[in-house]
Amino acid sequence: MPDKVLVTSAWPYMNVTPHLGNLVGSVLSADVAARYYRLKGDDVLFVSGSDEHGTPIEVEALKRGMTPKELTEKNHAKVSILFKQWNASYDNYTSTESSVHKNFVQKTLLEIQHNGYIFEQETQMLYCEHDQRFLPDRFVEGKCPYCGAEKARGDQCDLCGKLLEPTSLVEPYCIICKNKPIVQTTKHWYIDLSKLAEPLSEYIKANQQLPANAKSFSLNWIKEGLKPRAVTRDVEWGIPAPFEGAEGKTIYVWIDAVLGYVSATIEYYKHTDQTEKWREFWLDKTAKTLYFVGKDNIPFHTIILPALLLASGQDYNLPWNVSATEFLQFKGQKASKSQRIGIWIDEALEMFPVDYWRFFLIATRPESKDTNFTWNAFAYKINADLNDTFGNFIHRTLSFINSKFNGIIPSPTKLETDDQTVLDTVKEKVEQAAKEIEAGWLQSATNTLISISRIGNQYLNTKEPWNLMKTDREKAGTIFYVVAQVVKAATVVSSPFMPQTAEQIWQTLQLPGNVCKWNEATIPIEAGHKIAKPNPLFHKVETDEAKLDEQLAEIRTKLGTLPK
CATH class of the missing domain: 2.170.220.10 (Methionyl-trna Synthetase; domain 2)
Known part of the structure:
Protein backbone atom coordinates (compact mmCIF):
# COMPACT_ATOMS: atom_id res chain seq x y z
CA MET A 1 0.00 0.00 0.00
CA PRO A 2 1.39 3.43 -0.90
CA ASP A 3 1.91 5.86 1.97
CA LYS A 4 -0.21 8.98 2.30
CA VAL A 5 2.06 12.03 2.30
CA LEU A 6 0.84 15.59 2.78
CA VAL A 7 3.50 18.06 1.66
CA THR A 8 3.17 21.70 2.64
CA SER A 9 5.13 24.93 2.24
CA ALA A 10 4.90 28.04 4.39
CA TRP A 11 2.28 30.49 3.17
CA PRO A 12 4.00 33.58 1.72
CA TYR A 13 2.78 37.03 2.69
CA MET A 14 1.19 38.81 -0.24
CA ASN A 15 2.69 42.20 0.61
CA VAL A 16 5.54 41.71 -1.91
CA THR A 17 6.76 39.23 -4.52
CA PRO A 18 8.90 36.51 -2.88
CA HIS A 19 12.69 36.58 -3.32
CA LEU A 20 14.93 33.56 -3.89
CA GLY A 21 15.46 33.05 -0.15
CA ASN A 22 11.71 32.82 0.41
CA LEU A 23 11.46 30.35 -2.45
CA VAL A 24 14.19 27.88 -1.50
CA GLY A 25 13.17 27.53 2.14
CA SER A 26 9.57 26.65 1.47
CA VAL A 27 8.10 26.38 -2.04
CA LEU A 28 11.04 24.86 -3.88
CA SER A 29 12.11 22.47 -1.12
CA ALA A 30 8.54 21.27 -0.70
CA ASP A 31 8.14 20.78 -4.45
CA VAL A 32 11.25 18.57 -4.58
CA ALA A 33 9.81 16.42 -1.80
CA ALA A 34 6.35 16.23 -3.40
CA ARG A 35 7.81 15.21 -6.76
CA TYR A 36 10.02 12.60 -5.13
CA TYR A 37 7.18 10.97 -3.17
CA ARG A 38 5.03 10.91 -6.30
CA LEU A 39 7.85 9.16 -8.17
CA LYS A 40 8.06 6.75 -5.26
CA GLY A 41 4.41 5.87 -5.89
CA ASP A 42 2.93 7.37 -2.72
CA ASP A 43 -0.46 9.08 -2.46
CA VAL A 44 0.74 12.69 -2.32
CA LEU A 45 -1.11 15.95 -1.78
CA PHE A 46 0.87 19.20 -2.02
CA VAL A 47 -0.87 22.29 -0.62
CA SER A 48 -0.19 25.86 0.40
CA GLY A 49 -1.53 29.30 -0.37
CA SER A 50 -1.14 33.03 -0.18
CA ASP A 51 -1.30 34.61 3.26
CA GLU A 52 -3.52 37.56 2.45
CA HIS A 53 -4.12 38.75 6.00
CA GLY A 54 -1.88 40.29 8.62
CA THR A 55 -0.33 43.63 9.31
CA PRO A 56 2.46 43.36 6.67
CA ILE A 57 -0.35 43.46 4.10
CA GLU A 58 -1.97 46.49 5.70
CA VAL A 59 1.35 48.31 6.00
CA GLU A 60 2.19 47.75 2.32
CA ALA A 61 -1.32 48.68 1.22
CA LEU A 62 -1.07 51.95 3.14
CA LYS A 63 2.24 52.72 1.44
CA ARG A 64 0.68 52.14 -1.98
CA GLY A 65 -2.60 53.91 -1.34
CA MET A 66 -4.57 50.70 -1.94
CA THR A 67 -6.96 48.61 0.12
CA PRO A 68 -5.53 45.36 1.52
CA LYS A 69 -7.96 43.38 -0.65
CA GLU A 70 -6.85 45.16 -3.84
CA LEU A 71 -3.20 44.55 -2.99
CA THR A 72 -3.59 40.88 -2.10
CA GLU A 73 -5.79 39.98 -5.06
CA LYS A 74 -3.25 41.54 -7.40
CA ASN A 75 -0.26 39.87 -5.74
CA HIS A 76 -1.97 36.48 -5.34
CA ALA A 77 -2.71 36.36 -9.06
CA LYS A 78 0.87 37.34 -9.90
CA VAL A 79 2.54 34.92 -7.46
CA SER A 80 0.28 32.02 -8.48
CA ILE A 81 1.49 32.42 -12.08
CA LEU A 82 5.10 32.76 -10.98
CA PHE A 83 4.97 29.57 -8.93
CA LYS A 84 3.65 27.73 -12.00
CA GLN A 85 6.56 29.16 -14.00
CA TRP A 86 8.89 27.81 -11.31
CA ASN A 87 7.15 24.42 -11.84
CA ALA A 88 5.86 24.21 -8.28
CA SER A 89 3.54 21.20 -8.58
CA TYR A 90 0.85 22.27 -6.10
CA ASP A 91 -2.34 20.28 -6.03
CA ASN A 92 -4.00 23.24 -4.32
CA TYR A 93 -2.48 26.69 -4.03
CA THR A 94 -5.23 28.70 -2.38
CA SER A 95 -5.44 31.76 -0.14
CA THR A 96 -6.52 32.78 3.34
CA GLU A 97 -9.40 34.69 1.74
CA SER A 98 -10.95 31.35 0.68
CA SER A 99 -14.41 30.88 2.15
CA VAL A 100 -13.52 27.28 3.06
CA HIS A 101 -10.52 28.55 5.01
CA LYS A 102 -12.40 31.31 6.80
CA ASN A 103 -15.18 28.94 7.89
CA PHE A 104 -12.70 26.30 9.05
CA VAL A 105 -10.70 28.80 11.13
CA GLN A 106 -13.80 30.18 12.84
CA LYS A 107 -15.20 26.70 13.52
CA THR A 108 -11.91 25.41 14.92
CA LEU A 109 -11.40 28.39 17.22
CA LEU A 110 -14.89 27.95 18.66
CA GLU A 111 -14.05 24.28 19.32
CA ILE A 112 -10.84 25.33 21.07
CA GLN A 113 -12.77 27.87 23.16
CA HIS A 114 -15.38 25.22 24.02
CA ASN A 115 -12.56 22.92 25.19
CA GLY A 116 -11.35 25.55 27.65
CA ASP A 234 -7.67 45.28 16.72
CA VAL A 235 -7.44 45.53 12.94
CA GLU A 236 -10.08 45.49 10.24
CA TRP A 237 -8.37 43.27 7.65
CA GLY A 238 -8.60 39.56 8.46
CA ILE A 239 -11.01 36.81 9.40
CA PRO A 240 -13.70 38.15 11.74
CA ALA A 241 -13.28 36.76 15.25
CA PRO A 242 -16.13 34.29 15.97
CA PHE A 243 -16.26 34.79 19.75
CA GLU A 244 -19.23 36.39 21.47
CA GLY A 245 -18.41 40.02 22.20
CA ALA A 246 -15.51 40.16 19.73
CA GLU A 247 -17.26 42.25 17.11
CA GLY A 248 -14.83 44.38 15.11
CA LYS A 249 -11.84 42.18 15.92
CA THR A 250 -10.05 39.81 13.55
CA ILE A 251 -7.96 36.66 13.98
CA TYR A 252 -4.21 36.99 14.52
CA VAL A 253 -2.54 36.13 11.22
CA TRP A 254 -0.39 33.24 12.38
CA ILE A 255 -3.33 31.50 14.03
CA ASP A 256 -5.18 32.00 10.76
CA ALA A 257 -2.41 30.92 8.37
CA VAL A 258 -1.18 27.71 10.03
CA LEU A 259 -4.70 26.31 10.11
CA GLY A 260 -4.65 26.78 6.34
CA TYR A 261 -2.85 23.49 5.85
CA VAL A 262 -5.97 21.67 7.01
CA SER A 263 -8.43 23.94 5.19
CA ALA A 264 -6.44 23.72 1.93
CA THR A 265 -6.71 19.92 2.10
CA ILE A 266 -10.45 20.11 2.78
CA GLU A 267 -10.89 22.63 -0.05
CA TYR A 268 -9.03 20.45 -2.56
CA TYR A 269 -11.27 17.43 -1.97
CA LYS A 270 -14.40 19.56 -1.80
CA HIS A 271 -14.06 19.98 -5.55
CA THR A 272 -13.81 16.22 -6.17
CA ASP A 273 -16.15 13.29 -5.67
CA GLN A 274 -14.10 12.29 -2.58
CA THR A 275 -15.12 15.14 -0.28
CA GLU A 276 -14.13 13.23 2.89
CA LYS A 277 -10.73 12.01 1.68
CA TRP A 278 -9.03 14.94 3.45
CA ARG A 279 -9.52 12.93 6.65
CA GLU A 280 -7.09 10.28 5.37
CA PHE A 281 -4.28 12.86 5.47
CA TRP A 282 -5.25 14.47 8.78
CA LEU A 283 -6.79 11.71 10.91
CA ASP A 284 -5.21 8.47 9.61
CA LYS A 285 -2.20 7.89 11.88
CA THR A 286 -0.21 6.22 9.11
CA ALA A 287 -0.19 9.43 7.04
CA LYS A 288 2.86 11.72 7.07
CA THR A 289 2.69 15.51 7.07
CA LEU A 290 5.79 17.37 5.88
CA TYR A 291 6.32 21.10 6.41
CA PHE A 292 8.97 23.19 4.65
CA VAL A 293 9.68 26.56 6.25
CA GLY A 294 12.39 29.09 7.01
CA LYS A 295 13.99 28.98 10.45
CA ASP A 296 12.04 32.06 11.59
CA ASN A 297 8.85 30.02 11.16
CA ILE A 298 9.90 27.07 13.32
CA PRO A 299 7.84 27.91 16.46
CA PHE A 300 4.67 28.47 14.44
CA HIS A 301 4.91 24.91 13.05
CA THR A 302 6.28 23.03 16.07
CA ILE A 303 4.41 24.91 18.83
CA ILE A 304 1.51 27.05 17.57
CA LEU A 305 0.07 24.66 14.95
CA PRO A 306 0.38 21.51 17.12
CA ALA A 307 -1.16 23.46 20.02
CA LEU A 308 -4.17 24.44 17.93
CA LEU A 309 -4.60 20.90 16.60
CA LEU A 310 -4.34 19.39 20.10
CA ALA A 311 -6.71 21.97 21.63
CA SER A 312 -9.35 21.36 18.94
CA GLY A 313 -9.97 17.88 20.32
CA GLN A 314 -10.19 16.42 16.80
CA ASP A 315 -7.14 14.11 17.05
CA TYR A 316 -5.49 15.63 13.98
CA ASN A 317 -2.09 14.39 12.86
CA LEU A 318 0.68 16.57 14.25
CA PRO A 319 3.60 17.58 11.99
CA TRP A 320 5.66 14.49 11.12
CA ASN A 321 8.59 16.62 9.97
CA VAL A 322 9.35 20.32 9.90
CA SER A 323 12.27 20.94 7.57
CA ALA A 324 13.56 24.41 8.39
CA THR A 325 16.26 26.13 6.38
CA GLU A 326 18.60 28.83 7.57
CA PHE A 327 18.68 32.11 5.60
CA LEU A 328 19.91 32.75 2.08
CA GLN A 329 21.78 36.05 2.12
CA PHE A 330 22.74 38.14 -0.90
CA LYS A 331 26.39 39.16 -1.03
CA GLY A 332 26.51 38.99 2.74
CA GLN A 333 23.36 40.99 3.42
CA LYS A 334 19.76 40.18 4.29
CA ALA A 335 17.32 40.53 1.41
CA SER A 336 15.61 43.92 1.32
CA LYS A 337 13.44 45.16 -1.52
CA SER A 338 13.61 48.78 -0.35
CA GLN A 339 17.41 48.65 -0.38
CA ARG A 340 17.54 46.60 -3.60
CA ILE A 341 19.32 43.70 -1.93
CA GLY A 342 18.46 40.26 -3.30
CA ILE A 343 16.91 38.71 -6.39
CA TRP A 344 13.14 38.32 -6.73
CA ILE A 345 11.60 35.27 -8.34
CA ASP A 346 10.22 37.13 -11.37
CA GLU A 347 13.60 38.77 -12.01
CA ALA A 348 15.45 35.45 -11.79
CA LEU A 349 13.39 33.83 -14.55
CA GLU A 350 14.16 36.74 -16.87
CA MET A 351 17.87 35.99 -16.51
CA PHE A 352 18.21 32.19 -16.76
CA PRO A 353 16.01 29.12 -17.38
CA VAL A 354 14.06 27.84 -14.40
CA ASP A 355 16.03 24.59 -13.99
CA TYR A 356 19.30 26.51 -13.65
CA TRP A 357 17.80 28.26 -10.65
CA ARG A 358 16.07 25.20 -9.20
CA PHE A 359 19.29 23.21 -9.31
CA PHE A 360 21.45 25.99 -7.92
CA LEU A 361 19.11 26.88 -5.06
CA ILE A 362 18.75 23.29 -3.88
CA ALA A 363 22.48 22.57 -4.41
CA THR A 364 23.30 25.51 -2.13
CA ARG A 365 20.26 25.17 0.16
CA PRO A 366 21.05 26.67 3.59
CA GLU A 367 20.42 23.52 5.59
CA SER A 368 22.79 23.88 8.55
CA LYS A 369 23.90 27.51 8.35
CA ASP A 370 23.12 30.70 6.48
CA THR A 371 24.46 30.65 2.92
CA ASN A 372 25.48 33.55 0.75
CA PHE A 373 24.41 34.12 -2.85
CA THR A 374 27.05 35.48 -5.20
CA TRP A 375 27.17 35.41 -8.97
CA ASN A 376 30.50 33.57 -8.74
CA ALA A 377 28.88 30.75 -6.75
CA PHE A 378 25.98 30.60 -9.22
CA ALA A 379 28.27 30.51 -12.26
CA TYR A 380 30.47 27.81 -10.73
CA LYS A 381 27.56 25.50 -9.92
CA ILE A 382 25.94 25.91 -13.33
CA ASN A 383 29.11 25.72 -15.38
CA ALA A 384 30.99 23.01 -13.50
CA ASP A 385 28.23 20.76 -12.18
CA LEU A 386 25.26 21.27 -14.45
CA ASN A 387 26.91 21.95 -17.81
CA ASP A 388 30.33 20.27 -17.68
CA THR A 389 29.41 17.21 -15.61
CA PHE A 390 25.70 16.35 -15.76
CA GLY A 391 24.86 17.88 -19.14
CA ASN A 392 28.12 16.84 -20.79
CA PHE A 393 27.78 13.22 -19.74
CA ILE A 394 24.24 12.86 -21.01
CA HIS A 395 24.83 14.70 -24.27
CA ARG A 396 28.06 12.92 -25.16
CA THR A 397 26.49 9.52 -24.38
CA LEU A 398 23.32 10.01 -26.39
CA SER A 399 25.13 11.79 -29.23
CA PHE A 400 27.57 8.89 -29.62
CA ILE A 401 24.78 6.30 -29.60
CA ASN A 402 22.99 8.38 -32.21
CA SER A 403 25.95 8.86 -34.51
CA LYS A 404 27.71 5.48 -34.15
CA PHE A 405 24.83 3.09 -33.48
CA ASN A 406 22.09 4.81 -35.52
CA GLY A 407 20.30 5.80 -32.31
CA ILE A 408 19.87 2.17 -31.26
CA ILE A 409 20.83 1.09 -27.72
CA PRO A 410 23.51 -1.53 -28.50
CA SER A 411 23.27 -5.13 -27.32
CA PRO A 412 25.74 -5.89 -24.53
CA THR A 413 28.14 -8.79 -24.79
CA LYS A 414 29.25 -10.26 -21.48
CA LEU A 415 29.25 -7.60 -18.75
CA GLU A 416 32.69 -7.58 -17.16
CA THR A 417 33.31 -6.85 -13.49
CA ASP A 418 33.96 -3.14 -13.98
CA ASP A 419 30.82 -2.81 -16.14
CA GLN A 420 28.69 -4.40 -13.44
CA THR A 421 30.42 -2.34 -10.77
CA VAL A 422 29.27 0.85 -12.51
CA LEU A 423 25.68 -0.38 -12.63
CA ASP A 424 25.79 -1.51 -8.98
CA THR A 425 27.34 1.76 -7.83
CA VAL A 426 24.72 3.79 -9.67
CA LYS A 427 21.97 1.72 -8.04
CA GLU A 428 23.50 2.51 -4.65
CA LYS A 429 23.56 6.19 -5.54
CA VAL A 430 19.88 6.16 -6.48
CA GLU A 431 19.07 4.59 -3.10
CA GLN A 432 21.31 7.12 -1.37
CA ALA A 433 19.54 10.05 -3.04
CA ALA A 434 16.20 8.66 -1.88
CA LYS A 435 17.39 8.46 1.73
CA GLU A 436 18.78 11.99 1.57
CA ILE A 437 15.54 13.45 0.21
CA GLU A 438 13.48 11.63 2.83
CA ALA A 439 15.80 12.91 5.56
CA GLY A 440 15.45 16.47 4.26
CA TRP A 441 19.07 16.71 3.11
CA LEU A 442 18.17 17.99 -0.34
CA GLN A 443 21.52 19.69 -0.90
CA SER A 444 23.28 16.34 -0.39
CA ALA A 445 20.84 14.70 -2.81
CA THR A 446 21.88 17.10 -5.59
CA ASN A 447 25.52 16.20 -4.93
CA THR A 448 24.55 12.54 -5.26
CA LEU A 449 22.82 13.32 -8.56
CA ILE A 450 25.96 14.95 -9.94
CA SER A 451 28.04 12.03 -8.69
CA ILE A 452 25.95 9.65 -10.84
CA SER A 453 26.87 11.57 -13.99
CA ARG A 454 30.46 11.82 -12.75
CA ILE A 455 30.60 8.02 -12.48
CA GLY A 456 29.39 7.78 -16.07
CA ASN A 457 31.97 10.31 -17.27
CA GLN A 458 34.83 8.57 -15.48
CA TYR A 459 33.76 5.21 -16.86
CA LEU A 460 33.72 6.59 -20.42
CA ASN A 461 37.07 8.31 -20.01
CA THR A 462 38.66 5.12 -18.65
CA LYS A 463 37.17 2.79 -21.28
CA GLU A 464 37.61 5.14 -24.27
CA PRO A 465 34.95 3.35 -26.38
CA TRP A 466 35.51 5.77 -29.27
CA ASN A 467 38.91 4.11 -29.75
CA LEU A 468 37.46 0.61 -29.27
CA MET A 469 35.07 1.22 -32.16
CA LYS A 470 37.97 0.56 -34.54
CA THR A 471 39.00 -2.78 -33.02
CA ASP A 472 36.10 -4.16 -30.95
CA ARG A 473 32.75 -2.64 -31.87
CA GLU A 474 30.83 -5.12 -29.69
CA LYS A 475 32.82 -4.17 -26.61
CA ALA A 476 32.28 -0.50 -27.37
CA GLY A 477 28.58 -1.27 -27.71
CA THR A 478 28.56 -2.89 -24.26
CA ILE A 479 30.09 0.26 -22.78
CA PHE A 480 27.40 2.43 -24.34
CA TYR A 481 24.72 0.01 -23.20
CA VAL A 482 26.02 0.52 -19.65
CA VAL A 483 26.15 4.32 -19.82
CA ALA A 484 22.66 4.43 -21.35
CA GLN A 485 21.45 2.86 -18.10
CA VAL A 486 23.36 5.49 -16.13
CA VAL A 487 21.62 8.19 -18.18
CA LYS A 488 18.22 6.74 -17.32
CA ALA A 489 19.05 6.61 -13.60
CA ALA A 490 20.38 10.18 -13.63
CA THR A 491 17.23 11.34 -15.43
CA VAL A 492 14.91 9.88 -12.78
CA VAL A 493 16.99 11.25 -9.88
CA SER A 494 17.11 14.70 -11.54
CA SER A 495 13.34 14.87 -11.99
CA PRO A 496 12.40 16.32 -8.56
CA PHE A 497 15.06 19.01 -8.93
CA MET A 498 14.89 19.80 -12.66
CA PRO A 499 11.54 18.53 -13.98
CA GLN A 500 11.74 20.25 -17.39
CA THR A 501 15.24 18.96 -18.06
CA ALA A 502 14.32 15.46 -16.93
CA GLU A 503 11.35 15.38 -19.31
CA GLN A 504 13.54 16.64 -22.15
CA ILE A 505 15.99 13.77 -21.60
CA TRP A 506 13.11 11.30 -21.24
CA GLN A 507 11.69 12.37 -24.58
CA THR A 508 15.11 12.02 -26.17
CA LEU A 509 15.33 8.51 -24.73
CA GLN A 510 11.86 7.95 -26.26
CA LEU A 511 10.71 6.02 -23.22
CA PRO A 512 6.95 5.75 -22.63
CA GLY A 513 4.96 8.35 -20.72
CA ASN A 514 6.61 10.75 -18.33
CA VAL A 515 9.67 10.06 -16.18
CA CYS A 516 9.13 6.64 -14.58
CA LYS A 517 8.73 5.67 -10.94
CA TRP A 518 11.75 5.98 -8.67
CA ASN A 519 12.11 2.23 -8.17
CA GLU A 520 12.35 1.77 -11.95
CA ALA A 521 15.33 4.13 -12.26
CA THR A 522 17.79 1.26 -12.63
CA ILE A 523 15.60 -1.09 -14.67
CA PRO A 524 17.57 -1.37 -17.93
CA ILE A 525 16.60 0.25 -21.20
CA GLU A 526 16.38 -2.73 -23.50
CA ALA A 527 18.96 -3.29 -26.22
CA GLY A 528 17.53 -2.39 -29.63
CA HIS A 529 15.53 0.53 -28.22
CA LYS A 530 15.59 3.58 -30.50
CA ILE A 531 16.42 7.02 -29.11
CA ALA A 532 16.09 10.46 -30.70
CA LYS A 533 18.84 12.90 -31.58
CA PRO A 534 19.79 14.85 -28.44
CA ASN A 535 20.06 18.60 -28.08
CA PRO A 536 22.43 20.27 -25.59
CA LEU A 537 20.77 20.56 -22.19
CA PHE A 538 22.57 23.63 -20.84
CA HIS A 539 24.96 26.37 -21.77
CA LYS A 540 27.65 28.07 -19.73
CA VAL A 541 26.73 31.28 -17.99
CA GLU A 542 28.57 34.58 -17.73
CA THR A 543 31.17 34.69 -14.92
CA ASP A 544 31.69 38.45 -14.78
CA GLU A 545 29.80 39.67 -11.70
CA ALA A 546 29.64 43.26 -12.91
CA LYS A 547 28.00 42.21 -16.17
CA LEU A 548 25.47 40.05 -14.32
CA ASP A 549 24.64 42.89 -11.93
CA GLU A 550 24.15 45.14 -14.95
CA GLN A 551 21.87 42.56 -16.58
CA LEU A 552 19.82 42.33 -13.36
CA ALA A 553 19.52 46.12 -13.19
CA GLU A 554 18.22 46.22 -16.77
CA ILE A 555 15.62 43.56 -15.96
CA ARG A 556 14.48 45.52 -12.91
CA THR A 557 14.00 48.58 -15.06
CA LYS A 558 12.04 46.53 -17.59
CA LEU A 559 9.82 44.86 -14.96
CA GLY A 560 9.57 47.86 -12.68
CA THR A 561 10.05 45.45 -9.80
CA LEU A 562 11.71 47.79 -7.32
CA PRO A 563 10.63 51.15 -5.92
CA LYS A 564 12.53 54.23 -7.01
Missing part, protein backbone atom coordinates in the same frame (compact mmCIF):
# COMPACT_ATOMS: atom_id res chain seq x y z
CA TYR A 117 -8.15 26.74 25.99
CA ILE A 118 -9.28 30.22 24.91
CA PHE A 119 -10.10 32.96 27.40
CA GLU A 120 -10.76 36.69 27.18
CA GLN A 121 -9.25 39.48 29.21
CA GLU A 122 -8.53 43.15 29.13
CA THR A 123 -4.98 43.99 28.18
CA GLN A 124 -2.64 46.89 27.63
CA MET A 125 -1.92 47.63 23.97
CA LEU A 126 0.05 50.31 22.18
CA TYR A 127 -2.13 53.00 20.62
CA CYS A 128 -1.08 55.71 18.18
CA GLU A 129 -2.86 58.96 19.04
CA HIS A 130 -1.76 60.52 15.74
CA ASP A 131 -3.26 57.78 13.55
CA GLN A 132 -6.00 56.90 16.05
CA ARG A 133 -5.45 53.17 15.91
CA PHE A 134 -4.09 50.32 17.98
CA LEU A 135 -0.66 49.10 16.86
CA PRO A 136 -0.52 45.29 16.60
CA ASP A 137 2.72 43.47 15.63
CA ARG A 138 3.97 44.92 12.29
CA PHE A 139 2.55 48.40 12.97
CA VAL A 140 5.13 48.97 15.68
CA GLU A 141 8.91 48.64 15.84
CA GLY A 142 11.53 49.21 18.50
CA LYS A 143 14.50 47.58 20.21
CA CYS A 144 14.31 43.87 21.06
CA PRO A 145 14.08 43.44 24.87
CA TYR A 146 16.15 40.25 24.63
CA CYS A 147 19.06 41.01 22.28
CA GLY A 148 18.79 44.76 21.82
CA ALA A 149 18.43 44.58 18.03
CA GLU A 150 17.12 47.71 16.35
CA LYS A 151 13.93 47.58 14.28
CA ALA A 152 12.55 44.52 16.06
CA ARG A 153 8.90 44.08 15.06
CA GLY A 154 6.01 43.89 17.47
CA ASP A 155 5.59 40.16 16.81
CA GLN A 156 9.14 38.84 16.43
CA CYS A 157 12.81 39.80 16.44
CA ASP A 158 14.50 38.71 13.22
CA LEU A 159 17.92 38.66 14.87
CA CYS A 160 17.33 36.36 17.86
CA GLY A 161 14.07 34.77 16.70
CA LYS A 162 12.14 35.54 19.90
CA LEU A 163 8.40 36.02 19.59
CA LEU A 164 7.43 39.39 21.04
CA GLU A 165 4.46 41.43 22.15
CA PRO A 166 4.27 45.07 20.97
CA THR A 167 4.30 46.31 24.58
CA SER A 168 7.58 44.48 25.28
CA LEU A 169 9.54 46.55 22.74
CA VAL A 170 12.02 49.09 24.05
CA GLU A 171 11.57 52.62 22.65
CA PRO A 172 8.61 51.64 20.41
CA TYR A 173 7.39 53.82 17.57
CA CYS A 174 4.49 53.69 15.08
CA ILE A 175 5.74 52.61 11.67
CA ILE A 176 3.22 54.88 9.91
CA CYS A 177 4.00 58.23 11.52
CA LYS A 178 7.12 57.34 13.61
CA ASN A 179 5.52 58.84 16.73
CA LYS A 180 5.79 57.22 20.15
CA PRO A 181 2.56 55.37 21.03
CA ILE A 182 0.74 55.41 24.34
CA VAL A 183 -0.67 52.42 26.22
CA GLN A 184 -4.43 51.89 26.20
CA THR A 185 -6.73 49.16 27.47
CA THR A 186 -8.53 46.84 25.07
CA LYS A 187 -10.08 43.37 25.29
CA HIS A 188 -8.61 40.35 23.51
CA TRP A 189 -9.02 36.59 23.32
CA TYR A 190 -6.01 34.37 24.11
CA ILE A 191 -5.04 30.74 23.75
CA ASP A 192 -3.51 29.43 26.96
CA LEU A 193 -0.43 27.61 25.63
CA SER A 194 0.73 26.76 29.16
CA LYS A 195 -2.08 24.18 29.39
CA LEU A 196 -0.58 22.45 26.35
CA ALA A 197 3.08 22.53 27.41
CA GLU A 198 3.23 18.89 28.52
CA PRO A 199 1.65 17.27 25.42
CA LEU A 200 3.67 19.59 23.16
CA SER A 201 6.92 18.62 24.91
CA GLU A 202 6.05 14.91 24.67
CA TYR A 203 5.25 15.26 20.97
CA ILE A 204 8.50 17.05 20.15
CA LYS A 205 10.69 14.69 22.18
CA ALA A 206 9.06 11.62 20.62
CA ASN A 207 9.29 12.91 17.04
CA GLN A 208 12.38 11.29 15.57
CA GLN A 209 11.98 13.04 12.21
CA LEU A 210 12.28 16.61 13.48
CA PRO A 211 15.67 18.11 12.55
CA ALA A 212 17.97 19.03 15.42
CA ASN A 213 17.54 22.79 14.87
CA ALA A 214 13.74 22.57 15.03
CA LYS A 215 13.72 20.21 18.01
CA SER A 216 16.19 22.10 20.20
CA PHE A 217 14.67 25.51 19.41
CA SER A 218 11.17 24.27 20.27
CA LEU A 219 12.09 22.47 23.49
CA ASN A 220 14.00 25.54 24.71
CA TRP A 221 10.96 27.65 23.94
CA ILE A 222 8.76 25.37 26.04
CA LYS A 223 11.36 25.22 28.82
CA GLU A 224 11.36 29.02 29.10
CA GLY A 225 7.62 28.81 29.80
CA LEU A 226 4.75 29.02 27.34
CA LYS A 227 2.65 32.12 27.78
CA PRO A 228 -0.86 32.87 26.51
CA ARG A 229 -0.81 34.16 22.93
CA ALA A 230 -3.32 36.59 21.48
CA VAL A 231 -5.82 35.05 19.06
CA THR A 232 -7.49 38.34 18.15
CA ARG A 233 -6.28 41.77 17.00
